[in-house]
Amino acid sequence: MADVKEKPKMNTNGKRRAQMLAPDSLVMEFGEDEPLKLDCGGSLASYSLAYQTYGELNADKSNAVLVCHALTGDQHVANTHPVTGKAGWWETMVGPGKPIDTRRFFVICVNHVGGCMGSTGPTSVNPETGRAYGLDFPVITVPDMVRAEAHLLDRLGIEQLFCVVGGSMGGMQVLEWAASYGDRVFSAIPIATAARHSSQNIAFHEVGRQAVMADPDWRAGRYLDEGTQPSKGLAVARMAAHITYLSDDALHRKFGRNLQDRDHISFGFDADFQVESYLRHQGFTFVDRFDANSYLYMTRAMDYFDLAADRGGDLAKAFEGTQTRFCCVSFTSDWLFPTEETRTVVQALNAVAANVSFVEIETDKGHDAFLLDEPELFDAVSGFLSAAARTRGLDMADADL
């Protein structure tokens, strides 16, 4: 699908672009007879969704768990990543015997529309021009992503999800699922997220976008056509964002003012401090696995998310009459999506007498805690899922597998 004019060199960047052409994933194609209607008013005439599944769908298709990935995540939740060769991004959470137990549940994760790991996005070929979309790709919203996922589930014959779960932007999708497709969501676990993106968070995203766009190799979004890569700008964007994923305490604990491979400061602009070296590494490795335009689109989708706005500003209206069971999770040191944001969601759910539990987990790991080894998170998710499974009447005979 991607417009790769040269035979891709199979360095990491080439591997990523190859994943757009022929992803190591299942792919569902939607033709021109099934366009994806978009919030911007337009539509995608045809599109593909790359997705991964784990476990087996049961006979009555009642054990499906949809995992929604975060801003720069993808569908490779619990398998070796085809580009980086690293473990899946949520292997601590998803797998046999894990909190989202693939011996019991059929887990699906979809690369979001606008992404860069096989689903249609700005690096895909625009059928109208025969070139990569670039900025001609329509701006995608969180509801658009969810609408696309709903079409995929239609194809798979899954009427109702047993659970939809995700953190950060994935958590926004969880909330959108519950709000727009309540009947199709038996239970929902929004983690470290919010019902709308805050002013400060929009500001950080804008810095990242400006960093990308300031890179002359971005070429007004046409870098694929021109054989360039805005790697420096994207690396700066990632560095700025990465700080927001951690906490001051976590950085202090991990790095403090420790020096990197030296005993004394160098009185120069090298990476004297470990935290500088770490941050540079985060920036430079990111550009190998992610596309700059996709980064623009994904950040914009988060900025635009505001679940209450389309409902007269009343968040509770988003959940009126909901039968979904909710488990809302936040982390004490998350300053990107502070507990206050989750509390706002919980209050809206309480206002409509929803079935909701709320777990605030004490940790110094910041926003990233949802991706890390957090036993309290695992306990909360597995406990909630077990209880919900009993209510749903899912066969629990194998609970002790």
Add this chain to the structure above:
Amino acid sequence: MADVKEKPKMNTNGKRRAQMLAPDSLVMEFGEDEPLKLDCGGSLASYSLAYQTYGELNADKSNAVLVCHALTGDQHVANTHPVTGKAGWWETMVGPGKPIDTRRFFVICVNHVGGCMGSTGPTSVNPETGRAYGLDFPVITVPDMVRAEAHLLDRLGIEQLFCVVGGSMGGMQVLEWAASYGDRVFSAIPIATAARHSSQNIAFHEVGRQAVMADPDWRAGRYLDEGTQPSKGLAVARMAAHITYLSDDALHRKFGRNLQDRDHISFGFDADFQVESYLRHQGFTFVDRFDANSYLYMTRAMDYFDLAADRGGDLAKAFEGTQTRFCCVSFTSDWLFPTEETRTVVQALNAVAANVSFVEIETDKGHDAFLLDEPELFDAVSGFLSAAARTRGLDMADADL
């Protein structure tokens, strides 16, 4: 002093460069017989300090108040800025009848070595090459800046400062003054600062430096020779930094998710949100008044600041036997220099039985509060200065002027 090959165009950028050549300030020149010894081991063979004064020095030279400016500040504390045409950066604090009352005190503010408003810095001509220093300028530390200021006071015949005061990086200098020249500091007011730069703060600075250095117009620091300006990179750096100067609450109060000059989101990458527009403005205007290399040097000076490190890690040793009176100020919503950092300083001062008062001011304005209209800050400073002046025996007959 600056290597301006073309006759500067008198747009704002030209005005800034003209201030390096012939600042609208007093200038003190130090010749080769008085080199500035630097922490890096080298020295500046000759250098200039541009400075402003307000009020009059009394007969026994006992009423001098040194104001230390922050990262991107300069000596124009309380007069119209010669480049921007805006009010001085601390006119709310310094002036006749203001908390630092220029009817009573002789106020001095020095553009730091490494700066770009008339003092010797990376845009100055390197006498060894005849070209602008660029990255050949030695890395400057906060103690280096203070050492230079001490030389200036020697020239002015001021043996002891009545007070040294500053916020942020200026506050670091206040602490350094008190630690290294305790006998010359009768009283000290460090505001919104720390005895060392935190890991998270180093990380944010590194993002800014990488943004500057990623700009191809930076030309490895030789942009003055090549007639370019890394404006885009510097603007991105400023945008990222600017977020850290505010608080989440302040951004929410000022902008929330309000749209800029439109009723609906545009489904694009324009500045839909007011906070985006504001941030872009902050970035673009900054590049007109500040030099990119100076930005690298100033951020590095803050990163390197660690008052305890040279004293075996014991901060209290920095203040042993001090006779200076301290008034330490922090702001509740300052997440760049949280109250905890000031508390660490206060504890070290208490450990040596110093005369110290500590004021934590409740505000949602974040780090920038020290520059803004904060009546509680004004009260704290004027109250502390009045009491210190009485102790010092400064003539208070004109207290009701």
